[in-house]
Amino acid sequence: MKDVCEVRCIHEENVQRAQRARTDDGVLDEAAALLGVISDPTRLKIMDALRLGELCVCDLAAVLSMxxxxxxxxxxxxxxxxxVRGRRAGKVIFYTIHDGHVEKLIDMALDHCRQRCGE
Structure with a gap:
């Protein structure tokens, strides 16, 4: 399948619906920056480790051999x-995923890739 139409035509109703529903450019820019931060393999490994609960920097270093x-x-x-967010306990800072939205985002990305990889 080619990535371009073989015939040039505009489906006006579809275009208008898409234009009305478009997300604000500022929000899209923020989302792109957020996804850019997550896209680094090391940061994604950290997020993956934190999905199961809080860990301090030393714990994460041991888990990831870094x-x-x-x-x-x-x-x-x-x-x-x-x-992520930190919680200080004396001289130790424990990190967790910031909130449920971030956890869902990571879970969905991993589930999508597991499905594609046949896990």
């Missing part, structure tokens, strides 16, 4: 994008 410094850098980006 340095604490590398994990800390990635967590800073995830926290800035409001994808």
């Amino acid at each position: 340095s604490v410094s590398a994990i800390s850098h990635q967590l800073r980006l995830l926290r800035t994008a409001r994808l």
Whole structure:
């Protein structure tokens, strides 16, 4: 199947419906930035690990076999994008996924890929 129509035509009703329902460009720009942060494999691994509960930087470093410094850098980006949040307990900060929306987003992406990969 080609990615272009073989005949040039405009389906006016469809175009008008799509134009009325379009999401605001500012919201789309924010969503693209958010997805860009998630798209890094290391950050996605961190998010995957946090799906099961809170972990501190040292825990994440052990789970992912990475340095604490590398994990800390990635967590800073995830926290800035409001994808994770921290909870201080004395000298330790435990991280969790920010909210249910983020968890659903990660779960849906992983489910989609599992289905495509035949898991």
